[in-house]
Amino acid sequence: MSQLVTGAGAVASVGEGVDEIFRALCAGTSGLHELRGFDKDRYRGCHAYEIDDRPACGSDVPGRATAWLLRAIEEAIGQAGLDEDLSEIPVLVGTGLRELRSAELAWRDRTGFDLGRLYFGPALRKRFGAVHTHTFAGACSASLYALALGSDLLASGAADTVVVAGVDTLTESMYGLLDRVNSEPPDRVRPFDRSRRGVLMGDGAAAVVLRREEPGAASAALGRLLAVSMNCDARHVTAPDAQGIAEAVHEAQWRAGVKPRDIDLVLLHGTGTQLNDTAEATALAEVYGSDVGGPLMTAIKSMTGHTSGGSGLLSLIVALRSLATGQVPPTLHLTDPLPEAAEFRFVREPVSGAGLGLAQVDAFGFGGVNAVAVVERTGR
Numbered sequence: 001m002s003q004l005v006t007g008a009g010a011v012a013s014v015g016e017g018v019d020e021i022f023r024a025l026c027a028g029t030s031g032l033h034e035l036r037g038f039d040k041d042r043y044r045g046c047h048a049y050e051i052d053d054r055p056a057c058g059s060d061v062p063g064r065a066t067a068w069l070l071r072a073i074e075e076a077i078g079q080a081g082l083d084e085d086l087s088e089i090p091v092l093v094g095t096g097l098r099e100l101r102s103a104e105l106a107w108r109d110r111t112g113f114d115l116g117r118l119y120f121g122p123a124l125r126k127r128f129g130a131v132h133t134h135t136f137a138g139a140c141s142a143s144l145y146a147l148a149l150g151s152d153l154l155a156s157g158a159a160d161t162v163v164v165a166g167v168d169t170l171t172e173s174m175y176g177l178l179d180r181v182n183s184e185p186p187d188r189v190r191p192f193d194r195s196r197r198g199v200l201m202g203d204g205a206a207a208v209v210l211r212r213e214e215p216g217a218a219s220a221a222l223g224r225l226l227a228v229s230m231n232c233d234a235r236h237v238t239a240p241d242a243q244g245i246a247e248a249v250h251e252a253q254w255r256a257g258v259k260p261r262d263i264d265l266v267l268l269h270g271t272g273t274q275l276n277d278t279a280e281a282t283a284l285a286e287v288y289g290s291d292v293g294g295p296l297m298t299a300i301k302s303m304t305g306h307t308s309g310g311s312g313l314l315s316l317i318v319a320l321r322s323l324a325t326g327q328v329p330p331t332l333h334l335t336d337p338l339p340e341a342a343e344f345r346f347v348r349e350p351v352s353g354a355g356l357g358l359a360q361v362d363a364f365g366f367g368g369v370n371a372v373a374v375v376e377r378t379g380r
Contacts, residue, residue: 002213003154004221004378007082008317009075011068012204012304013049017075022321025329026350030303031202032188037101038172045178045185048170049202049305062102065169066123068205069093073128073165079222080209082161086128090159092150093120093135094142094166096308101171120167139365140269140306141230142166143206143313144373148228150210165207166310175201189306190333191270191299192277192341199271202305206313218378223320226358226374227255233368239275244368245283249360252372253287258358260288263295263374265322265359267315270299270331271306280362281340296354298347302332312363316373319359323377326354 010017013031014024031049037060040046051068054060073091077084098118106113116122119135138145143166150162178199179185186197210225211217218224229251233244253260269280285292300318301307307314322328328351337346361373 003151003225004211004213004217005208005223005225005320006211006221007076007078007080007209008207008222008320009072010204010206010314010317011051011072012307012314013051013202014303018317018321022318025300025303025318026327028303028330028332028350030332031305037170043176043179047187048175048200050170051203060105062105063099065099065101065167065205066120069120069165069167070123070127072205072207073163076207076209077163082209084128086130086163089161089163090132090150090153091124091130091163091165092146093133094146094309094313095135095137096139096142096168097171097174098135098137100173101169104172138309138369139367140308141312141363141365141369141371142309143311144228144361144363144371145230145369147313147373148230148371151225151228154210154212161209161211163207163209164313165205166313167205168308168310169203170201186272188333189272189301191268191272191302191331192281192337192346193334194336194338196272196274196277199273199306202307204304204307204310204314206310206317208313208317221378223323224376224378226376227252228371228373229255230371233370235368238366240279240364241368242279242282245279245364245370246286248370248372249283249287252360252374256374258374261291261294263358263360264356265319265328266295266297267319267359267361268297268299269362269364270301272301276364277338278340280364281338281344285340285343292343293345295345296328296347296351297344298329299331300329302334303329312361312371315363316361316375319361319375323356323359323375326356327352328354
């Protein structure tokens with residue numbers, strides 16, 4: 001059964017709304033900036049990809065992740081032609097840390113914190129009347145995990161329409177943890193480059209409306225979801241497994257009924273870490289084989305940072321816009337690709353006028369929770 005993406009919304013460090021974000025990414029605009037939300041003097045690194053919406057420099061406020069989530073969903077349902085009453089529509093949200101930053105601020109300021117605000121159900125009910133809400137705290141692949149569950153709801157007949165979203169914001173605890181595990185603090189995200197130093201986090205939210213395909217509906221859709229695969233190789237708490245990733249890619253392509261040579265574009269997970277980039281490159285080289293030089297490949301985390309639980313869905317939205325427009329954002333700071341990716345057809349300068357029909361989107365999380373989506377341009 002075909003499924004259509006009929007609306008999309010997003011908020012990121014490079015812009016507000018899907019069109020603004022896509023234009024910024026295609027122009028090679030980076031959201032990198034010195035830390036704004038907490039004291040950078042406490043850390044070796046001092047950069048991140050933050051959304052600049054705080055009331056004053058150097059201060060932070062609670063509830064920002066929830067606010068972005070609501071704005072992304074509002075944009076998505078508006079584009080899909082839905083009203084703002086989501087009482088009959090499931091809303092699935094993937095996230096890494098939920099509203100943990102709000103909990104940190106409450107602990108710091110001794111203001112108290114309602115644990116019910118850690119997840120997004122109450123806010124979704126208040127804003128949209130949403131009753132069937134589910135928050136999945138599943139690290140970096142969480143939003144594609146939510147997309148897979150949404151797709152299953154449609155395929156099983158349990159729903160005709162679902163809203164799928166992802167969101168995360170920088171937390172001081174996660175920033176501090178990453179600051180200590182990197183041997184040398186990164187100054188930017190450099191996916192697949194030999195000189196990459198590690199990941200920097202980014203703020204962001206993304207949302208899509210997914211619907212069963214009805215006769216004549218494809219012409220107004222943003223694209224078609226062909227498949228989402230998921231697996232959990234459970235090889236290691238943090239280190240990715242190339243074989244587990246390869247199996248997820250194989251399954252996504254099999255479910256979509258396509259071969260590696262059919263894929264025109266790959267939105268890479270591309271975190272800029274030593275292990276992640278090597279594992280992803282090794283897996284894709286194995287899956288694509290002699291066709292590895294065929295699809296264009298790009299990694300938008302070089303401009304948005306790692307938006308954690310929302311990153312997979314943000315990449316999916318970018319993939320859909322690229323399929324529709326023929327424009328592909330570049331991978332910034334990639335000058336010397338690692339050996340495992342030597343044959344990849346990386347996009348290093350903005351591309352326009354490309355004839356693209358099919359795209360693959362990668363998202364891999366802690367614990368070996370891997371998710372891969374395949375989307376198609378409508379009207380092919």
